[in-house]
Amino acid sequence: xxxxxxxxxxxxxxxxxxxxxxxxxxxxxxxxxxxxxxxxxxxxxxxxxxxxxxxxxxxxxxxxxxxxxxxxxxxxxxxxxxxxxxxxxxxxxxxxxxxxxxxxxxxxxxxxxxxxxxxxxxxxxxxxxxxxxxxxxxxxxxxxxxxxxxxxxxxxxxxxxxxxxxxxxxxxxxxxxxxxxxxxxxxxxxxxxxxxxxxxxxxxxxxxxxxxxxxxxxxxxxxxxxxxxxxxxxxxxxxxxxxxxxxxxxxxxxxxxxxxxxxxxxxxxxxxxxxxxxxxxxxxxxxxxxxxxxxxxxxxxxxxxxxxxxxxxxxxxxxxxxxxxxxxxxxxxxxxxxxxxxxxxxxxxxxxxxxxxxxxxxxxxxxxxxxxxxxxxxxxxxxxxxxxxxxxxxxxxxxxxxxxxxxxxxxxxxxxxxxxxxxx
Numbered sequence: 524x525x526x527x528x529x530x531x532x533x534x535x536x537x538x539x540x541x542x543x544x545x546x547x548x549x550x551x552x553x554x555x556x557x558x559x560x561x562x563x564x565x566x567x568x569x570x571x572x573x574x575x576x577x578x579x580x581x582x583x584x585x586x587x588x589x590x591x592x593x594x595x596x597x598x599x600x601x602x603x604x605x606x607x608x609x610x611x612x613x614x615x616x617x618x619x620x621x622x623x624x625x626x627x628x629x630x631x632x633x634x635x636x637x638x639x640x641x642x643x644x645x646x647x648x649x650x651x652x653x654x655x656x657x658x659x660x661x662x663x664x665x666x667x668x669x670x671x672x673x674x675x676x677x678x679x680x681x682x683x684x685x686x687x688x689x690x691x692x693x694x695x696x697x698x699x700x701x702x703x704x705x706x707x708x709x710x711x712x713x714x715x716x717x718x719x720x721x722x723x724x725x726x727x728x729x730x731x732x733x734x735x736x737x738x739x740x741x742x743x744x745x746x747x748x749x750x751x752x753x754x755x756x757x758x759x760x761x762x763x764x765x766x767x768x769x770x771x772x773x774x775x776x777x778x779x780x781x782x783x784x785x786x787x788x789x790x791x792x793x794x795x796x797x798x799x800x801x802x803x804x805x806x807x808x809x810x811x812x813x814x815x816x817x818x819x820x821x822x823x824x825x826x827x828x829x830x831x832x833x834x835x836x837x838x839x840x841x842x843x844x845x846x847x848x849x850x851x852x853x854x855x856x857x858x859x860x861x862x863x864x865x866x867x868x869x870x871x872x873x874x875x876x877x878x879x880x881x882x883x884x885x886x887x888x889x890x891x892x893x894x895x896x897x898x899x900x901x902x903x904x905x906x907x908x909x910x911x912x913x914x915x916x917x918x919x920x921x922x923x924x925x926x927x928x929x930x931x932x933x934x935x936x937x938x939x940x941x942x943x944x945x946x947x
Contacts, residue, residue, distance in 0.1 A: 568882065571889040573676045578667045583614045584752070586622055586776060587759035589629035590769025596621040601778070603752055606673035607886050607895040615752050618775040620784050623744070626773040627790040630715040630742040633770030639712055639740050643699035650695035650737060652765035657688040660761070664754060668726055669886045671753040673895030674849055676887050687730035694738035701739060712740030713816055714792035717785040720755075721798045722748035722897050723852035729755050732795050733772060741793065744773045746785050750898045752776040783809075791815060797854075798822070826859040831866045838870065839877050847881065850896055879922035 583600065585592040599617040604610060618626075638646065657664065664687075665679040674683075701710050716736045720728040725747060736743050747755035759774045775781055779802075786794050786806050793816040796806055803821040810817060827842045829835075845857030862870045886894035896902045913919050 568890045570885075572885065573666055573669075573887045573889060575666060575670065575887065578663045578670070580612055580667070580670070580753070584616060584756050584776070586616045586618055586626070587756065587762075587772070587774040588622070588626045588770075589633075589773070590763065590767070592759070595619060601749065603671060603750065605670050606750075606897050606899075607670075609899070612671060613753070615756075615776045618746075618777040618781045618784075622775060623781070623784040623788055626744045626775055627715060627717075627785075627788050629770035630744050630773055631790055633768055634712075634714055634740075634742040637768045638737075638742050638771050639714075641740070643701060643738075643740070646738065646740065647695040647698035649765055649767050649771075650691050650698060650734065653761055653767070654688045654691035654695060656761045656764055657684065657691065657758075660757075661685070661688070664726060664757060666887070667757060668751075668754050669894070672722065672725060672751050673886050673897050674852075675891040675894040677889055677891070678849060678894075683724055683727045687726045690727075690730040690734045694734040697735075698738040710739075714741060715790055716741045716743045716793040716795060717746075717788065717791035718743055718795045719746045719782040719785060719798065720748060722751040723849060723854075725751040726754040726758060728797055729758055731797075733758075736793075736795070737771065742771050742773075744775060744785055744791070746775050746777065746782045749776070749778040786810065789813075794818070796820070820854065822854045824859060825855045825857050826861055827857040829860070829862045829866065829870055831863045833866075835866070835870060835873055839873050842874060843877055843881070847893055850893055852897060852901075875920065875922065879924075881922075883924060 585594050595616040595618050597619060599619065600614040601617050602611050603613055603615050605612055616622075661684045662680070664684045665676060668674065668679040668683055669676045672679075697704060702708055704710065716732075718732040718736070720732060729745060729747065733743055733745065745755060755774050756776070759772065762772050775785065785791065786796070787809055794806060794810060795818045796803060797820040800821045800823065803819040807817065807819065825845070827838075827845055829838045829842075842857060842860060848856075851858070881892045882890050883893045884891045896905065909919070
C-alpha cells in the first residue's frame with residue numbers, strides 16, 4: 524500500500540520521508556541517543572536493544588499448502604531484506620499459477636470435507652489455540668516483524684502482536700454464535716477466500732483477514748506482501764502447532780502476479796484485499812460479473828484540522844501520532860494538517876518542538892520512535908514526493924538530529940553529524 528506524503532503535507536510540517544530506511548542496528552546500538560529537549564538536562568537515553576536471538580530466521584522459506592511447507596513449482600525464489608540495514612534475510616518461494624491451483628484445490632477440499640461441515644464450537648477451539656500460541660510466542664513474533672518490516676519493536680510488541688492475538692480470541696467467540704451476527708437465521712459460509720494483504724501491518728492484517736473468515740466456516744488462501752512475508756509464514760507454523768486441519772489455511776508468497784492469480788482463480792468465492800486504491804480498482808474490474816464476493820480496504824488521505832479553541836498540546840500529540848506512528852505507513856495517516864490562521868504560528872512552533880523529541884534509529888531499540896521505511900521503493904517514492912512539494916513552493920523543515928546514514932556494501936554503518944536533517 525502506498526502512503527503518499529507529498530505536496531499537501533510539506534508546508535511547515537516535517538516529512539516522514541526517509542525515516543530510517545537504511546539505519547544500522549550496529550550504529551544505533553553503539554551510541555546513546557540525545558534528544559534535543561535533554562540537551563540542558565545532562566542525561567541521555569542509553570541503547571536498549573532487543574535481542575535477535577529470540578527468533579531463528581531460516582535461509583529459505585517454502586509455501587504453506589495443505590498443511591505442509593513445500594517449494595514452489597519451478598523452485599523460483601525471491602529475497603526478503605531487513606529494511607533497516609538492507610541486509611538479506613532469507614530466500615522465499617515465489618508462487619506461480621500451478622501453486623495457486625494446488626492451494627485453492629486444498630482449500631476447497633478442506634472446506635467441503637472438514638471445515639465447512641464442522642460445528643462452530645469445534646472451529647472455535649482451533650482459533651483459541653492459535654490465539655494462545657500467538658501470545659506464548661509473542662516476543663518471537665515481535666522481533667521477527669521488526670526485522671522484516673522495519674517498524675519499532677515497541678510497536679510490534681505493544682500493538683501488532685497483542686491485537687493479532689486478540690482478533691483470534693474475539694472471532695473464536697463468534698464461531699458458534701453466527702445466528703446472532705445480524706445475517707439472519709442459519710447463515711452459511713461462502714467457501715474459499717482469497718486474501719491479499721499489505722506490508723504495513725503484516726501479522727495484524729493476516730489476523731484481520733483469517734480470523735473472521737475461519738470463524739464463519741471458510742477456508743483461506745493468504746498472499747502476504749512480497750517485502751514482509753516472514754510473519755505470515757511463522758503464523759503458518761502456528762497453524763501446524765495448533766493442529767489446524769490441512770488446507771484450511773494456505774500461505775502463498777510472491778509479488779503482484781501471485782496476488783493477481785489468487786484473485787482471478789475461478790475456485791475462489793470471496794476476495795479480500797487491503798492495499799492501494801489503484802490495485803483495488805483493478806481487482807474490482809477483474810472480478811466484475813464473476814459472482815465473487817469482494818471486500819476492499821484501500822489507502823487514502825486524511826487531514827488533521829485544528830481550530831483556535833483546540834487544546835494545543837493534545838492536538839500536537841494527535842498530529843504526531845497520526846503521521847509518525849508506524850513511520851506513517853497507515854491507510855488513514857494524517858498526511859495533511861489544516862490549522863486555523865489565528866493559531867497557526869503557535870501550533871507550528873509547538874509541533875516543531877515536539878518533533879525534535881522523536882527518536883529515530885534502530886527498530887530493535889526499545890527507545891526508538893521512528894524505525895525504517897519498509898523498502899527502498901517506498902523511500903524513493905517519499906523522496907520524490909517531498910522534492911515535488913518543495914519544487915511547488917512548500918517549505919521543508921526538519922529538526923536537528925543524528926540521522927542514520929547509508930550502510931556500505933560491507934555492512935559498515937555511517938552516521939551523519941547532528942544538524943538540520945531532511946530525513947528525521
